[in-house]
């Protein structure tokens with residue numbers, strides 16, 4: 353039995369007096385694709401930021417490739433981060449540099465490649481996500497949302513990481529572009545044999561990308577299972593979420609916020 | 610209302626907490642600026658942005674202030690038949706105080722706000738998080754180049770401001786007040802001491818540090834979307850102004866407080 357690539361053990365996180373995560377346990381095996389679903393504000397992005405070491409959980413530990421990301425020093429953290437690619441919710445492209453340099457950024461700054469070599473790889477990765485080399489010369493602000501997402505994907509896969517995180521890869525895109533992105537994600541992940549962790553509230557996307565699905569609700573994982581089992585989870589919360597119904601055990605806290 | 614002492618106490622405590630956070634940020638910047646990698650290209654780019662773009666406003670402020678100053682000293686001095694002090698007072702006032710302070714404030718208005726807005730936007734659009742995931746230290750990549758560039762560029766700008774300020778006085782003095790051009794220049798040179806120039810440059814460097822520090826600090830820690838970025842921008846300018854005015858007084862007292870000159 354090999355140990356999982358990502359092992360989240362009982363993490364909790366609060367901001368001021370607001371508890372966001374209370375005892376989350378999750379693990380992702382090598383080469384597997386786990387999708388976390390959950391409503392807006394359920395703590396999906398916070399979970400991901402904890403795994404990346406951008407936020408420090410109040411308690412619990414997170415093992416990435418066997419190293420506890422919550423305890424290691426800055427040098428070791430860098431080494432772990434080199435194995436990770438990330439697609440941000442809003443793409444988070446650097447708008448001060450052209451598209452190709454965005455894609456090549458990790459190769460130049462992180463891995464120390466020469467600019468010319470990195471550019472070649474960047475253009476290849478742009479082609480991989482269906483963008484022509486001319487797009488590489490544009491500034492990110494000249495791109496549509498769907499193109500930005502694709503550039504973000506190209507940047508995430510540029511250094512051929514072992515682990516890739518996707519934060520809401522399809523949010524804000526039309527259904528067809530969303531499907532294009534889903535297909536790209538599946539293809540890229542297969543190419544690399546990468547382990548992935550995706551968070552989304554788009555069920556179509558989850559069904560396409562996932563091997564396993566977990567649902568986050570009120571700071572806890574309330575259901576976890578194979579993709580095939582999601583329609584017979586027997587869990588009222590999951591049922592309500594996948595059918596997008598306003599009626600059920602999940603009550604939106606409309607007045608509290 | 611509540612006990613006023615409790616309110617004052619709370620204000621002081623939160624001010625101290627903010628000051629502590631700022632100091633640790635400044636320490637972080639300094640400790641990062643001596644360890645590689647150092648991004649020379651970004652430093653050059655920032656120097657260009659800070660220096661070249663600030664040149665018109667800084668130069669104009671100095672030129673007009675120097676001119677107005679010469680007129681005032683002439684008018685005031687004529688009551689004691691002391692019109693001849695115009696060149697000396699202008700050069701001292703400009704180089705010791707007005708050049709660095711006005712230059713610093715002008716650049717702070719432009720640059721601190723621009724840095725806070727840029728870094729704040731990068732924060733709220735997760736670009737700073739993205740840097741970290743691409744194995745790049747945001748302190749080294751974003752903040753150190755800004756601080757370094759400002760510390761180097763401000764003295765250059767203030768040098769220009771000093772020259773133009775004196776030149777503004779010279780123009781009014783010779784063209785309007787009828788002072789002799791040759792003796793104006795001679796008196797200016799005689800009055801100016803090395804310590805005036807040194808202190809001017811030191812002030813400029815220190816002001817540059819605070820301009821970039823306040824812009825970076827407020828931008829880096831901004832939160833809460835567009836509104837948060839707006840608040841960070843204002844806070845950056847106000848705190849840079851305060852830092853410039855206070856450190857200016859401190860340096861003036863240290864350098865000139867003990868001597869008669």
Ligand SMILES: Nc1ncnc2c1ncn2[C@@H]1O[C@H](COP(=O)(O)OP(=O)(O)OP(=O)(O)O)[C@@H](O)[C@H]1O
Pocket residue numbers: 367372390391392393394395396397398399553
């Ligand atoms: N830096 C922060 N400071 C304070 N509160 C935060 C911070 N980051 C997140 N939160 C809070 O944590 C909660 C969970 O946020 P999170 O971004 O994880 O939601 P999410 O599940 O990703 O939602 P969405 O699907 O809308 O992206 C929110 O209520 C948010 O207000």
Ligand SMILES: [Mg+2]
Pocket residue numbers: 396397398441519520
């Ligand atoms: Mg989110």
